[in-house]
Amino acid sequence: MGRVLINVDLSQAELRCMAVFSGDEWMIGALQENSGDFFDNHFMPVAFPEKMARYGDIYRWKDSDPNDHKECRVQVKSVMYGLAFGRGAAAIGIEIDQPTQVAQRIIDALFEKAPQFKAWRNEVERAAVDPSKRDLLVNPFGRRYQREVITSRKQEAAVKREALSFLPQSTSSDICLATAIRINNALKESGYRIFNVVHDAIMIEGPEERADFIGQYVAAELRETGRQVMGDAVPFLAEYSIGKSWAELA
Numbered sequence: 001m002g003r004v005l006i007n008v009d010l011s012q013a014e015l016r017c018m019a020v021f022s023g024d025e026w027m028i029g030a031l032q033e034n035s036g037d038f039f040d041n042h043f044m045p046v047a048f049p050e051k052m053a054r055y056g057d058i059y060r061w062k063d064s065d066p067n068d069h070k071e072c073r074v075q076v077k078s079v080m081y082g083l084a085f086g087r088g089a090a091a092i093g094i095e096i097d098q099p100t101q102v103a104q105r106i107i108d109a110l111f112e113k114a115p116q117f118k119a120w121r122n123e124v125e126r127a128a129v130d131p132s133k134r135d136l137l138v139n140p141f142g143r144r145y146q147r148e149v150i151t152s153r154k155q156e157a158a159v160k161r162e163a164l165s166f167l168p169q170s171t172s173s174d175i176c177l178a179t180a181i182r183i184n185n186a187l188k189e190s191g192y193r194i195f196n197v198v199h200d201a202i203m204i205e206g207p208e209e210r211a212d213f214i215g216q217y218v219a220a221e222l223r224e225t226g227r228q229v230m231g232d233a234v235p236f237l238a239e240y241s242i243g244k245s246w247a248e249l250a
Contacts, residue, residue: 004208006192007249008218008240009201010226012038013172014084016234021167022120023233026113031234043076046113047106079106083121084168086161121164128163129156139167140229141174171229172200175236179225183218190214208242215240 012031015038019027029035030042040062045052051072055061062069075096082092082103089104096103111118127133128147137145145166147159180197187194192206192214202218219238226236243249 002208002244003206004211004242004244005246005249006204006206006211006215006218006240006242007201008204008215008222008238010172010176010222011237011239013175013200013226013236014168015080016226016236017168017171017230018084018117018120019234020230022114022117024114024116024120027117028233033235033237039073039076039080043080043110044072046109047076047079048072075102075106079103079110083107083110084165086164088161124163124167125160128160137163137166139171139174141171141178143170143174169199175225175229176200176202176222178229179218179222182225183221187214187218211242215242 015027016031019031026042030038035041040058044058051061051068052058055064058069075098078096079092082095087095089107090100092107093100093103123133123136127136128145134145145163147162176197176199180194180202184194187204187206190206190210192204194202195205196203202222204214204218206214219240222238223236230236241249
């Protein structure tokens with residue numbers, strides 16, 4: 001047996017961070033392990049109630065019109081992760097090739113269902129431009145948001161977008177980095193090596209024969225770091241893939 005690559009990454013890390021930071025009850029409930037897929041079972045009915053009424057449930061929708069279901073799922077995922085990057089309706093609309101009004105309607109439906117999430121975002125935006133609220137923009141690892149000097153309304157809008165993405169993005173990345181540091185020596189002793197950490201993923205190279213065990217081990221360690229840092233309100237999940245090339249990991 002030869003050597004393989006192992007990619008272990010956090011699942012929906014930014015989404016889970018935003019749920020914890022905002023304390024939104026709907027998001028927290030929707031992200032429990034026994035709650036089903038967040039997008040299919042929770043966000044899609046909120047974003048497209050008329051389609052859910054037409055098909056009866058998400059499974060009939062997927063069976064009856066898989067292309068329509070896939071397109072709508074792309075839209076809600078783009079909205080959620082667009083919000084994680086601080087994007088507004090106009091930018092998200094361009095990404096999903098829809099008018100701004102379509103993206104805004106999905107955002108409004110989400111905010112109506114998740115009011116604590118909306119309130120948290122508003123507070124982050126205020127903290128981005130108000131030095132007295134700056135302590136809100138420190139992630140659990142002590143990483144502090146650093147902003148540029150605001151000299152125009154355009155710069156103010158950009159700073160707010162950066163602040164909205166800072167907490168979920170930096171926390172997800174730091175969970176991975178902290179895990180990699182903690183397990184590095186143990187992996188070396190087992191004949192494996194971490195050769196890269198990219199945002200929410202740890203990439204490992206080593207013998208094929210124990211690759212599954214190593215993938216499970218690193219995934220469990222990522223989950224434990226998430227629990228230690230973010231608490232038990234939302235589980236931090238991880239998954240792994242194994243291949244002999246980057247193409248096989250995709």
